[in-house]
Amino acid sequence: MDSIEDSFDNMMKLVHTLGDKIKKSNHELYQKRFDLTVQDAIDYITEKKKNIKFDDYQFQFPKNSPLEHYWNYQMWVYEEYEGVDFSKQGLITYQKEKSFSGGNLCIDKGYITIVDKMATNLDIRLEQVVTSISDYEMNKDKDYISITTNNNKTYLGKKVLITIPLGVLKSGMIEFTPQLPDYKLKAINDLEMGLMNKVAIQFKKRFWDKRLKRIVYVSENKGEYPWIEVVDNEKAVIFCWLACSSAERIELQTDKEILDNILTILKQIYKNEPMEIKDYYITRWKQDIYSRGSWSGKD
Secondary structure: OOOHHHHHHHHHHHHHHHHHHHOOOOOOOHHHOOOOEHHHHHHHHHHOOOOOOOOOOOOOOOOOOHHHHHHHHHHHHHHOOOOOOHHHOEHHHHOOOOOOOOOOOOOOOOOHHHHHHHOOOOOOOOOOOEEEEEOHHHOOOOOOEEEEEOOOOEEEEOOOOOOOOHHHHHHOOOEEEOOOOHHHHHHHHHEEEEOEEEEEEEEOOOOOOOOOOEEEOOOOOOOOOOEEEEEEOOOOEEEEEEEOHHHHHHOOOOHHHHHHHHHHHHHHHOOOOOOOEEEEEEOOOOOOOOOOOOEEEEO
C-alpha cells in the first residue's frame, strides 16, 4: 500500500484528471462544471473509485481513526495554500493554478522597510478612511473624481488607483457612485478571501530541544494547530498556524481559550515540562476591517 502522502497526492492528480474530463461536453458532470468544488470532485472520486481503477490506493479509513486524522491533515496542507476549504474552492479554477519558481524570502525588519522606501517624498495622508468614491459625472467639476473619508474630508483627483484588499471590496465598506460595472462586481464576487491566522507565544523558558524546527500536530479535528513553528530559541518564541475554517473558528474564541488549547496540545508532547507564557500575540484577520482576510484565492 502507498503511504498516505502518496495516496493523497495520487488522489489530487485524479482530481485534476476529473476536471479535464468534466470540461468535455460528454461528461455527466459537464452542466455543473462551474458550480463544482474541489471537495465535490474528491467525493465523486471516492464514491466511484472502483470504476476509476483506484484499487491501488486506500482513500477510506475507519471513522475517527489515526489514519483518517492524518488523511485530514494532508487535506489541510493542500487547502491552506488558498486559505479556504476545498468545499469553497472551484474545481475548474483550481486546475489553472501555477506556481512561481524559487523559494520563500524573509525580509529583514519586515515589509515596512519596503513601504518606507516607496513612501519617500510622497504626500501620504494617514488615518483617512475612504468611505466613498464618486465618478466625475456626479461632481460639479467633470475633470475630477472625488474621494470622501470618514471624517468628511474630500479629496479630488483626475485618476484614482485602488489597491485595497479584496476582503474590503467584498464587504462594501466603500460606496462607489455610480456602481462598479457588472463584470468587475462579478470578478470580486467570484474570488474568495482566504484566511490564515497565527498565534505567537513567548515562554519564560524554552522547554523544547533547540534543534527543533517544527511540530506537526495531527488532530482529531482537521486543521487544529497543525503547524507549531519554532521562531526563536533564545527568546523561546513559537508560531502556531491555522488556516481555512479553523482560522475562522478561533476568531470567535477568547485569548484564554486559544492559549489553553495550544498548551493542551503541547502538554501532550512535553508532559512534565513547565510552560509559563511571558507574552503572546493573536491575529484575527477576518475581523480586521482594513483587510477582512489574509489573501485572495479562487472560488
